Amino acid sequence: MDPSRNRRGWAERTGEFSPAYYADLGPNKVSNSLVTLLEHYSSTDASILELGCSSGRHLAHLRENGFDDLTGIDINDDAFDVMADAFPAVAETGTFHTGAIEDLVPEFPDDAFDVVYSVETLQHVHPDDAWVFDELARISGSLLVTVENEGPDPDGGKTDETITSVKGEFPMYRRNWGRVFTDLGLEQLLSKPGKPDTIRAFTTA
Numbered sequence: 001m002d003p004s005r006n007r008r009g010w011a012e013r014t015g016e017f018s019p020a021y022y023a024d025l026g027p028n029k030v031s032n033s034l035v036t037l038l039e040h041y042s043s044t045d046a047s048i049l050e051l052g053c054s055s056g057r058h059l060a061h062l063r064e065n066g067f068d069d070l071t072g073i074d075i076n077d078d079a080f081d082v083m084a085d086a087f088p089a090v091a092e093t094g095t096f097h098t099g100a101i102e103d104l105v106p107e108f109p110d111d112a113f114d115v116v117y118s119v120e121t122l123q124h125v126h127p128d129d130a131w132v133f134d135e136l137a138r139i140s141g142s143l144l145v146t147v148e149n150e151g152p153d154p155d156g157g158k159t160d161e162t163i164t165s166v167k168g169e170f171p172m173y174r175r176n177w178g179r180v181f182t183d184l185g186l187e188q189l190l191s192k193p194g195k196p197d198t199i200r201a202f203t204t205a
Contacts, residue, residue, distance in 0.1 A: 003126040006171065007075060007100050019055040019079040023086035030119055030147055031061035033199060038067065038115060041143050041189065041201055045069065046114035051101050051136070052121030054079050059094060060087035070094040071113065073104050101136075102129045111141035119147040120197065123172050137184045137204060144186060144202040146177045150193075 015021065038046065044066040050059055053072030056079075063070060070090060074080070077098055084091040097104050101121075116136055125132060136144060151174040164172045177200050178188050186202040 003102075003128050006124065006126050007102075013076055019074070019076055019082040022057055023055040023082050025057065027057050027061035030197070031058045033147070034058055034117065034119075034145070035062060035065045035067075037145060037190070037199070037201060038062070038143075039065075041203075042115050046142070047071070047112075048115045048117070049073070049113040049139070051105075051116065051118040053096070055082040056087045056090050056094070058119060060090045063090045063093070068093060072096045073101055074098065075100050101125075102132050105132060105135045105139060108139045110138055112139040114141045115143045115145065116140040117145035117147070120149060122146060122177070123148045123150075123174065124170065125173065126171075127173060133180055134184055137181060137186055140202075140204045142204060144181060144204060146181075146200045146202075147197050148175075148177055149196045150174050150176060150198045 013019075038048070046067065047069040048059075048062065048067060049071045051073055053059055053074050054076070056072060059070050059072055070093070072079075072094060074096075075098070080091065080096050080098065083096075102125075116139060122133070149172060164174065177198070178191055181200075181202045182188055186204050188200060188202050190199065190201040192199045
């Protein structure tokens with residue numbers, strides 16, 4: 001699948017894996033893990049960007065736990081309308097941008113956010129757009145966090161660029177994010193393999 005078709009599929013997504021789908025699920029154990037991680041490695045006054053925030057369930061949980069400088073990016077036009085209904089407090093107080101991360105991230109200045117994180121979003125970035133990972137390192141002022149499906153052996157070197165799919169519809173590019181971001185000069189602070197996602201934290205300072 002070429003990059004433009006891949007993006008269009010997520011931009012027009014309805015039903016399973018859509019903003020409404022994630023709003024119905026609400027915060028989960030990943031939301032809790034993000035709070036714990038950010039409390040340890042950052043602070044509640046940090047400026048935070050979520051890549052692929054959808055309807056904002058993780059951001060809403062962060063806000064409930066004292067983080068209030070929140071920004072989100074999502075490619076789906078419906079994301080922020082759903083957010084306004086499901087998580088009105090974060091919708092009213094956060095800053096949000098509609099579009100692909102490949103289009104929006106280059107517009108941010110260096111060290112634009114103290115914390116940048118993604119949850120099952122970077123795994124859908126097409127190999128032709130891998131340049132955007134360097135941009136993410138550039139805009140992360142202190143901490144970069146990835147919660148992505150790397151496969152069954154995230155540190156064994158067997159999953160880099162392995163292509164699987166979501167329900168047979170959209171490609172998922174399993175990468176070793178530790179390798180990706182340390183190769184870009186970041187230092188890995190945490191690697192915690194899980195099912196299905198591996199949580200990693202990197203310092204950029």
